[in-house]
Amino acid sequence: MKQDQADAPLSDADIEQIVMQVKDGRQEPFRLLVKHYQRRIHVYCWHMLGHREEAEDAVQDIFIKCYQHIARYTKTSSFTSWLYKIAYNHCINAMKKRNTRYKAFGFYRWQQLNAGCERDYSDLVGEMLSQLSSEERNLLLLRVIDERSYEEIGEIMSCKPATARKKYERIKKRLRPLWSQQVEGLANET
Secondary structure, eight states: OOGGGTTSOOOHHHHHHHHHHHHTTOOTTHHHHHHHHHHHHHHHHHHHHOOHHHHHHHHHHHHHHHHHTGGGOOTTSOHHHHHHHHHHHHHHHHHHHTHHHHHHHHHHHHHHHTTTOOOOHHHHHHHHHHTSOHHHHHHHIIIIISOOOHHHHHHHHTSOHHHHHHHHHHHHHHHHHHHHHHHHHHHHHO
C-alpha cells in the first residue's frame, strides 16, 4: 500500500497485507486497522451496549484483544467478520456483567419515555432496540447499520447464513407493527 493512499479506505487485500505484517511482529501497521475500523466498531458497540462511554471502553478492549490474538486469525473468514466476532463476544460479556444494572436502566428509560416526555425518532429506535435480546439486537445492527451480508453475520454469530436471514426476517416482522404504532404516537404528540 502506498503512503499517499494511507487515508483511502482499505481494500480486503490491504487488510490482509496489514494483518500479515502485524503477525510478522510489526506493530505500526496495526494503527491502520484501528483507524479503518474504529468508527464502525464504536457505532456497533454503542448500539449493543446503549452507552457512549461504555462503547468507547469496549472499542479499546476489542482492539487490544484483536492485537493480542491476531496470530489466531486465519483467512477462512474475512478479517472484518473475525473482528466483529470479537466485538460481539465482548459486548455480550459486558452485558452479562451488568445484567442487573442493565435491566434497571432499561426500566428507568422505559418510565422516562412513557412519562409524557417529548420523544423523537432516536428515542424510538433506542426503545425498540431495548426490547430485543442481545442476539437479536446484534443481528439487526450487523444487517441494518453495518450492512453485513448474511454470510458474514453467520460467521460472526456462528450460525448458517440461512438461519441468520430467517432470524432477521422474524425480527422485522415482529418490530414492524411496533414501529408503526410508535411513529403514529410520535406524530400525534406533535
